[in-house]
Amino acid sequence: MRDEFNISRFFPVLILELEKKGLVTRTFRRLDPDRQTAIMEAIFAESGAKGPSELNIKKVAERAGISVGSLYQYFGNRDNLLVFARELAVYLTAMTFQAYAPDLAALPLEQSIPAYLAGGIELGNTETGLMGFFAAAAYHGSPSDRESIVEPIAQSLLEVIKAMLKAAADRGEIRTDLDLDLTARLVNTFLIAVGDASLLPNLNAYYQLYSPQNSSEKVLETLVDLLFHGLSPRSNPS
Amino acid sequence: MRDEFNISRFFPVLILELEKKGLVTRTFRRLDPDRQTAIMEAIFAESGAKGPSELNIKKVAERAGISVGSLYQYFGNRDNLLVFARELAVYLTAMTFQAYAPDLAALPLEQSIPAYLAGGIELGNTETGLMGFFAAAAYHGSPSDRESIVEPIAQSLLEVIKAMLKAAADRGEIRTDLDLDLTARLVNTFLIAVGDASLLPNLNAYYQLYSPQNSSEKVLETLVDLLFHGLSPRSNPS
DNA sequence: ATAAAATATGAACGAAAGGTTCATAAAACA
DNA sequence: TGTTTTATGAACCTTTCGTTCATATTTTAT
Numbered sequence: 450m451r452d453e454f455n456i457s458r459f460f461p462v463l464i465l466e467l468e469k470k471g472l473v474t475r476t477f478r479r480l481d482p483d484r485q486t487a488i489m490e491a492i493f494a495e496s497g498a499k500g501p502s503e504l505n506i507k508k509v510a511e512r513a514g515i516s517v518g519s520l521y522q523y524f525g526n527r528d529n530l531l532v533f534a535r536e537l538a539v540y541l542t543a544m545t546f547q548a549y550a551p552d553l554a555a556l557p558l559e560q561s562i563p564a565y566l567a568g569g570i571e572l573g574n575t576e577t578g579l580m581g582f583f584a585a586a587a588y589h590g591s592p593s594d595r596e597s598i599v600e601p602i603a604q605s606l607l608e609v610i611k612a613m614l615k616a617a618a619d620r621g622e623i624r625t626d627l628d629l630d631l632t633a634r635l636v637n638t639f640l641i642a643v644g645d646a647s648l649l650p651n652l653n654a655y656y657q658l659y660s661p662q663n664s665s666e667k668v669l670e671t672l673v674d675l676l677f678h679g680l681s682p683r684s685n686p687s
Numbered sequence: 688m689r690d691e692f693n694i695s696r697f698f699p700v701l702i703l704e705l706e707k708k709g710l711v712t713r714t715f716r717r718l719d720p721d722r723q724t725a726i727m728e729a730i731f732a733e734s735g736a737k738g739p740s741e742l743n744i745k746k747v748a749e750r751a752g753i754s755v756g757s758l759y760q761y762f763g764n765r766d767n768l769l770v771f772a773r774e775l776a777v778y779l780t781a782m783t784f785q786a787y788a789p790d791l792a793a794l795p796l797e798q799s800i801p802a803y804l805a806g807g808i809e810l811g812n813t814e815t816g817l818m819g820f821f822a823a824a825a826y827h828g829s830p831s832d833r834e835s836i837v838e839p840i841a842q843s844l845l846e847v848i849k850a851m852l853k854a855a856a857d858r859g860e861i862r863t864d865l866d867l868d869l870t871a872r873l874v875n876t877f878l879i880a881v882g883d884a885s886l887l888p889n890l891n892a893y894y895q896l897y898s899p900q901n902s903s904e905k906v907l908e909t910l911v912d913l914l915f916h917g918l919s920p921r922s923n924p925s
Numbered sequence: 926a927t928a929a930a931a932t933a934t935g936a937a938c939g940a941a942a943g944g945t946t947c948a949t950a951a952a953a954c955a
Numbered sequence: 956t957g958t959t960t961t962a963t964g965a966a967c968c969t970t971t972c973g974t975t976c977a978t979a980t981t982t983t984a985t
Contacts, residue, residue: 476961500827506944516963517945527944587893589738589827595892607895624916631901631909635881638894642880643873654833655825656876657845663869671869678862679917714932744973754934755974765973 460485463540472533477523488513488523490578492534497581501598502591504531538582539601545572546605553609554616558623558680561613562673566644573648584649610637617680624682636676643672698723701778710771715761726751726761728816730772735819739836740829742769776820777839783810784843791847792854796861796918799851800911804882811886822887848875855918862920874914881910 464478464485477485491513496504506527510517524530549568553561573580586598611633617623623632646653647668653659659668702716702723715723729751734742744765748755762768787806791799811818824836849871855861861870884891885906891897897906 479960505942507942510964518947518963519961521945522961587889590889592889595889599889599892603893603895627912628905628909631905632913634894634896634898634901635906635910635913638880638884638896639877641894642876646876651825651828651830651833651837654837655841656872656879657841658872658876660872663872667866667869668873671866672873674865675870675873675914675917677917679913679915717931743971745971748935756934756976757932759974760932 463537467533467536472524472529472536474523474525480523484515488515488520489534489537492530493538493578493582496534497578497585500585500589500591501531501535501582501594504534506530534582535598538579539598542579542583542602543605546602546609550609550612554612557620558613558617559673559677561617562640562676563669565609565613566640566669566672569640569644570647573644580648584645588649588652606641607634607637610640621682623680627680632680636680639672639676643668701775705771705774710762710767710774712761712763718761722753726753726758727772727775730768731776731816731820734772735816735823738823738828739773739820739832740769742772744768772820773836776817777836780817780821780840781843784840784847788847788850792850795858796851796855797911797915799855800878800914801907803847803851804878804907804910807878807882808885811882818886822883826887826890844879845872845875848878859920861918865918870918874918877910877914881906 460482464473467473468475468478488509491509492504495509495512498508499505504527506520507517509530510520520530524533549565553565553568556564583598583602586594587603590599611630614623614629614633614636618625618629623629642656643658646656646658647665659665698720702711705711706713706716726747729747730742733747733750736746737743742765744758745755747768748758758768762771787803791803791806794802821836821840824832825841828837849868852861852867852871852874856863856867861867880894881896884894884896885903897903
């Protein structure tokens with residue numbers, strides 16, 4: 450399972466494509482893989498600090514443990530590096546979520562909702578760099594970040610939820626008087642908020658969702674309970 | 688109604704207090720009120736761009752239509768200005784929400800939820816500067832912003848929701864098997880997400896909640912429907 | 926009406942940040 | 956052993972930004 454979603458599997462083929470576009474040099478492609486991933490990790494992590502378009506070259510170099518000169522040998526200039534990171538991040542993330550979707554849709558709602566959240570949170574914890582990159586784009590990105598990074602990924606996320614709810618509706622798990630599209634958008638919003646609050650302490654300070662008294666498990670349980678009762682056609686228990 | 692919540696009512700007394708702390712000079716207090724509010728508006732608006740602690744003095748001056756020199760005559764230095772803006776914003780917002788709370792708790796859930804959201808959104812539209820200030824603190828603020836700005840306001844917000852749900856529970860409008868505290872935190876999270884998405888285009892690009900096809904009214908209607916069915920002890924309609 | 930006090934102004938200063946270059950060194954390869 | 960490829964980081968230069976201060980303007984007091 451972990452291996453199936455391992456992001457580095459898609460690396461080589463994608464890099465070649467981006468090299469053709471002139472975003473990276475041959476030198477980068479032929480680099481030691483460890484060095485490659487260290488650099489990408491550093492780029493993502495540094496993007497997470499102030500948002501992708503505020504990226505600081507010198508800090509990236511320092512974080513990756515290489516010299517600025519090398520970065521310029523790999524990417525030519527800052528702009529290329531930015532576009533490269535963006536393309537890579539969007540492509541890999543879309544790929545990953547695409548893989549999730551069918552399995553989730555097959556589960557009954559009571560299971561698919563926690564599974565979706567748990568999957569998202571786990572992804573956030575293993576791929577910290579990539580997730581930080583997106584969180585920054587979404588929550589403090591520039592308008593151009595929004596268009597080129599947030600929109601494409603956001604649409605993938607919504608598609609997963611839509612597929613989940615559509616399948617559930619076909620199985621009669623959802624009230625027929627609900628507008629499915631709009632319901633999917635609301636549920637999507639809720640799940641993103643709850644998921645991101647668990648990954649981003651700043652956000653949780655705003656929502657005040659998780660607290661020492663309310664473990665992450667209890668939150669998830671109550672969330673599923675609320676959503677299930679909100680969506681289900683069956684009558685509520687006493 | 689508008690007048691009752693008009694934020695400028697609290698201005699003079701608060702400024703005097705902050706003057707005693709050495710955050711503002713006598714000069715600022717004796718200033719033409721129009722100039723005062725222009726300056727505060729400019730500070731809030733500029734804080735909204737990159738977060739309160741990234742505030743740019745020169746831009747504030749330009750936006751307020753005054754000289755940098757004047758700003759230094761009012762606040763002494765950038766640090767004082769930052770603290771002053773923070774204190775003012777936190778105090779005024781807490782005040783405002785405190786005023787909302789009792790009226791909302793008296794309403795049945797089906798009305799209090801949309802009223803809360805509508806009130807919040809209207810506040811966001813009239814007090815754009817102040818709201819931008821908070822949004823920036825919450826979504827791209829520094830850790831120090833989190834502690835001094837986000838936490839206090841976030842707690843006020845949660846208190847309002849808690850009061851609403853507590854009153855509703857006492858009236859038997861909420862299933863007794865739900866953990867009230869946790870439910871309040873979840874509902875709070877949902878409402879913030881939905882409300883902020885309507886105020887912040889960047890956020891909505893992430894949530895994909897509002898769209899040309901889904902008017903703000905329809906979103907609100909479905910939201911209330913979902914929450915009501917999620918919370919209510921009564922059986923769902925067929 | 927005139928002096929004195931208070932307030933307003935923005936050019937100029939200096940420090941810091943940050944992108945880029947390039948001469949030089951090291952490593953890999955032929 | 957020579958040639959190509961890759962790595963390095965000090966130095967350069969532009970921009971940004973907080974702050975100061977000599978000067979001008981306005982307000983208040985006598």
